[in-house]
Structure formats: structure tokens, C-alpha cells
Amino acid sequence: MDFSFTEEQTLLRNSVQKYLADNYTFEHFKKISRTEPGWSQKDWKQFAELGLMAAPLPEAYGGLGGGPVDVMVVMEEFGKALVVEPYVSTVVVGGGFFNHGGSDAQKEEWLNKIAAGETVIAFAFAEPQGRFNFADLKTTAKKDGSGYTISGSKAVVLGAPWADALIVTARTAGGQRDAKGVSVFVVDKKAKGITTRDYPTVDGLHASEIAFENTPATLIGTADDGLKLIEQVTDEAIAAHASEAVGAMRVLVNATVEYSKTRKQFGVPIGKFQVLQHRMVDMFMNTEQSASITYMVTLKLGEGEVERKKAASAAKVQIGKAGRFVGQQAVQIHGGMGMTDELNVGHYFKRLTMLDTLYGNVDHHLKRYAELG
Template identity: 50%
Template sequence: MDFDLSEEQRLLQDSVAKLLADKYGFEQRKAYMKTKEGWSTEVWSQMAELGLLGLPFAEDEGGFGGGAVETLLVAEQLGRAIALEPWLTTVVIGGSFLRNGASAELRGALVPKIAAGELKLAFAQVERQSRYDLFDVLTSAKKDGSGYVLNGRKGYVVHGDSAEKLIVTARTAGGQRDLKGIGVFLVDANAPGVQRRGYRTVDGQRAAEVELSDVRAEAVLGNPENGLPLVDQVVDEAIAALAGEAVGAMQVAHDMTVDYMKTRQQFGRPIGSFQALQHRAADMLVALEQARSMSLFAAMAVAERDPAERRKSMAAVKVQVGRSARFVGQQSIQLHGGIAMTMEYACGHYFKRLTVNDAMFGDADHYVRYLSDTGGLVQAA
């Protein structure tokens, strides 16, 4: 199999890398965190100019026409910068919901605005009791005439405080943990009955708690009585992008650690000259390359048409990438010593992003249990 990038893919990768190198130094990132939005509107506009916000959409709808590999390349560069912009929530997650669940008319109305940077989306799925179970939904959606009225609370909506529209999972029928009876709805974030409380997450991103009180949905995405398969598909695409982002962050954490080992002096010599620490750095590299292989696997497996097989593949991706991220992050902290624990040094910020990345949509331990319960990635003979 040929893993070489095409000329267009290399150009995309280089363009994103150049943008972030110019606009996303560590001190610049700290300044972005202090703004009202919690990220850079200037960088967001430049991402739109490069076509990154229309990346997964068809060209005839105003998009870039990119696929899973292009998404992976962009995500990896964003991970290297531990970027704060709502690219994952708007372009990857929101884009997948629109491509797989929206009507052509709705896509025609929203995609050009997303591509131009004028519309941001957020996925309101997590509830206080749901943990990692996508089917654990208490928020209700009641039929009212030709539409639906939503009531409920969502606890961890990434970039939910700056999004113009929310994509909300709500129950149209059945009990709290039934697989059927879950719908996906598009909601105006500023509609009557929507209350949002924004906050900063541990890795510097923004999120919100969202309360819905008799909120009328603007549109239904997919089947309102059986929307869980759509949610599963979107989350699998998000996991593939998160894997790329984690690899980018791990690469920088590893590079920073090796550079530090070459300069930090102890007993009159660089600590990188000690064999035990060289072994640790080598183990970090092995973990990084294992995660990189799984991120490439994710970009291929996300197109699997069998939902059960696709979910197993993404579970395996989550396990390896999560374990690698934990190891690389922890070792980078240990090898840097006390300086890594300060807010003024970048190393700890990469570890925080890797930790949050691992927890999104289920951590490594969660997916080990999932694979155990479903017979593993490869069935025994």
C-alpha cells in the first residue's frame, strides 16, 4: 500500500504548518486563551481563506472536497500547536452530521457559511449521567406540529459558548438507555429557552453547560426515531481526527523532551548522556510511532461500511493512541522535572491536551472493555 502523500496533500500540510508557525507560538497561544472567545478570530479567518473550514464538504456545495487523509493531516498540525479554535467541533463533527444526516437544501444553506468562517457548530451530547455512553440520553424531544420541542441539560459541550448552532441528541421515545428512540436536532444557540454557561477546560479550550427549556429545533438530522447510527458514524470520524491531533501533540512533546535532555546538565554532563534516560526517550518514540500507525489505520478504517467493524477499529485506535499519549505525556513531564509543572512552560500544556483528547468519547480503558465485550478486533478461529 502506498502511504506517500500526493502533491496536493503535501501542499495542504505545508500551508497549515506555515500558518500555525507564524500565528501560534506558545506566548501567542496564551494570549488567545485570554480573549473573550478563548481562541483567535484572526487565525479562524485565515483558516477559512486556506479552505480548511470547508475541508470535508463537496466542492459543488462550497467545500474543499477533502477526505479522511486530508482531515488527518490538518488535525496533526493543529495538534502540534495545541490549537484552540473550534475546528474539530465545527468542521469534523458538525461537518459529518451535515454530510451524513442533513438534506441537500440544509447543506446548501449552511456549508458556505461554515466554509467562510461565519458559522460555528458544537455537539451537545454529554449529560451528567451518560459518561461515555452515546445512547444514555435523558434530554427529550417532543413532537409539536411539524417540528420538535427540546428539554434537558448537556454538561460538556466543547466550544458550546461560541457556537451559533448546536447539534443536540434528544430522546423521542423509549427509556434512558434504549438504543432506539434517539434523534439528532439542529438548534439555534441563541433561540428562546437556550441557556449557556461557558467555562475553560483544563487544556485551555472552551466548553459550556447548556440548558434547553421548550426549545424548538430548526431541523432534524437523520432519522428522529433512530439517530444513534448517525451519532456513531460521526463519533468514529471524530476519533480518527483526534488520533491525528494526538500524534501531532506527542511529536512535539517528544521533540521538546529530547532537546531538553541534550541541554540540561547534571553531574557535569547532559542528562541525555545517561543510558537509562536514553531508554526512556526511545520508549517514547516507540509509543509515538505506534500511535502514528494507528492514526493512519483510523483514516482508512473510518470508511468501513459495516458499523460494527468500524466501531471495533476505532476502539482499537482509541486504545493504542490513548495509551501512547499517556505514556509520552507522563515521560515528558518526568524527564523535564519541575519545570514541566509550570504554566509558563509548554510541556505541561501538551500533556493536558493529550489527557483531554484521550477522554473525549471514551478513554483507552473504556474501549478495552468494549473490545473485550465484543470479542476483540480480530475474532479467534
């Protein structure tokens, strides 16, 4: 039994930590997320320079041959710094689709670009009627010569305003909610027939509503059989975001404990009140439990389908509940200060709130977990 990191992973963490501490302050987060274009290309390039994009990707395609543990390390640090750049959608989702489902030519074309930080990918899967069901699709794709064309619309595509490529899920066969008949495509963001409406999100990211009208698209993987691939890749993304959430929770626990030691009311630091001590202990335990389940899902991503799915859903449930508790209590214990835009606490709370929604909330994953037996 060993939960220690390799030397490479430790070096990776140190270099991310150092870069973010020097460059990605809370003020930096506020500035870039609130001014056009809403992210920092300079930081993106630096992330690539540091090898963060290459870290989990195969060596054959420009990667460093690491895996989910490397992503976990990067994402925990990103979570601590409220990083807005679309690392998960590009490297974990985009990289994952090509790595697990792409042809050799697609891997060659895309993974090298991803590893070098030369492309930004957004994942267009959500549709208003579908809630968290990836198979509930009104967007359709039909065969057109050697390729496909896509028509329909996608909601809340995170990172899309900055993307040059979109991974799009669409129905190629079957009824609106059939598991069979779902396919995955890559679409050039500048392709014809695309209209977008870009906007900021409540947690400092940016997203787009996207409509497709006979937009040319290239299939990834096997037609009609995309759902398995989608679940595998999003389970990997869930693990990555779980680690991000743990990073955010760690900041909140530390900030709250520190605040409670300095904030005095009734002549004593509020951290002396037992009711708040126990509350902070619960925040701490929630965070540790979340860190544990993040290890679990990260280590189980390579196992059988059922094992993997259960681990991912378990992580979503634990992280969703813990994130809510830790976020709410961090605000509560900071009192009025926790309610302000000026202090970082509320921003972590908001990020944690939205991470619960992303790829399905607690209820959705409890049900998925239970149904897996």
C-alpha cells in the same frame, strides 16, 4: 501499498504549517486561551481562507472534495500548535452530521457555511449520568408542529461559548438507555429556552453547561434512529483527535530529546543516562504506534460499520495510553521545568490527558472493541 500524501495534501500541510509557525506560537495560544473570548476569530477566518474547513467537504456544497486524510493532515499540525479553535466540532462533527444525515436542503444550507468558515458548531451530547454512552439520555425532544422542542441539559459542551449552532442529541422514544429512540437535532444557539454557563477548561479550551427548555430544534436524519449516525460521526471525530494527539506527542518527544541533550547534571547531559534514553525511546515508539493507528482509523472510516468502530476504538485505546505515557514522561524528564505553566510541555500533557476522556477513555473503548468481536 502507499502511505504517501497527494500533492494537494502536501500543499495543505505546508500551508497550515507555515500559517501556524508564523501566527500561532505558544505565546499566542496562551494569550488567546486566557483572554475573552478564549479563541481567535481572526485565526478562524484565516483557516477558512487557507481552505482548511472546505478541504474535507464535498465539492457540491462549497468543499474541496477531500476527506479524512485532509482532516488528519490539518489536525496533526493543529495538535502541534495547541490550536483551540473548534475545527473538529464544526467541520468534522457538524459537517459530518449534515453530510451523512442531512437532507439536501440542510446540506445546501450548512455545508456551504461550514466550508466558508461562516459558522461555528458545538456538539452537545454528554450528560452526567451517561458517562460515555451516547444513548443514555435524559434530554428529550418532542414533536411540535413541523419541528421539535428540546428539554433537558447537557454537560461540558466544548466550544459552545463561541458557537452559533448546536448539534444536540435527545431522546424521542424508548427508555433512558435504549439504542432505539435517539435523535439528532440542530439548534440555533440564540433560540429561546437556552441557558448557558460558560467556563474555561483545564486544557485551554472553553465549554458550556447548557440547559434547554422547550427549545425549538430541527431534526437531522431519521427520528429515533440517530445512534448509528452519532457513532459514525464521532468515530470520524475520534480519528481527527487522534491525529491532533499525534501532533502533540511529536512535539513532546522532540522537546524532551532536545532538553536531555542540553540539560547537564553530574557533569553530563542527562540524555547520556541509559535509563532516560530508554524512556525516550519508549516515548518515541508510543508516538510512532499512535501515528500508525491514526493512519489505520483514518483509512478505515469509509469501511463497514464493525470495521470502522473497531478501528476507532483501537485508536482511542492506543492514543489514550500513549498520550498518558508520553505526557507524563515529558514532564518527568523536564523535571521541575516540566511542571511550570511557563513551558509548553505541561500544556501538551494537559491537552493529551483530556483527549483521552473525549468520546470515551481507554477502558470504554477497550470494552467496545472487545464487544465488537
